Amino acid sequence: MAPTYILVIKGKPEGPFSVEELKARNIRPGDFVKTPEMDDYKEAQEIAELREILGFKKPALLMQYFGSFDQRLLASVLDWxxxxxxxxxxxxxxxxxxxxxxxxxxxxxxxxxxxxxxxxIIYHIIMESSAQQATHGKQMLKIKVVDMQGNRISTGKAISRNLCKIFSVATFFVGYLLAFFNKKQQCLHDMMAGTLVIKDRLF
Known part of the structure; x- marks a missing residue:
């Protein structure tokens, strides 16, 4: 069964509409939509199916999408x-x-x-390269690990990221504190492996 979407029109949710009906309404990339299964509304350009069918471009990762240091720290504590x-x-x-x-x-x-x-380490490698893209702690905080383009990381990149944590620890944890000093809130191991931690909003 084809998915249907609730569309926010002038601040009010309307629908559900099929993808063809959305297309007929000239839906824009920034319009907010959601399926019955989704917890919250998302911009149409954030949803892979709508990007593919309607020709929207994948949005760049914006500042508000990056996972904060306190979210990452709490996720790590939960995992431990x-x-x-x-x-x-x-x-x-x-x-x-x-x-x-x-x-x-x-x-x-x-x-x-x-x-x-x-x-x-093994747990992080398996979970971060899985379809969930996050450990259980990160999932609870609604953050996940992606590459620099916002895509799911490979097992190899997950291994690289987690082994590079040795350098973040070896610097007396200064490598973790680097997240406070760069716009993408990357720790040293993220910079070395080419990964980001973002809020679980983009598909």
Missing amino acids: FMLLGVFIIIAFIVVLMFIHNKEQRIVASFSFLGAIPFAK
């Missing part, structure tokens, strides 16, 4: 919290069920904790 919770549960089950020696339990517990940073 979720990942730590999962590892604690797994470690608790494994240690109690399969390890009976007290010393071995202690070693196993610390081994699980030591594996968390590596698991987090």
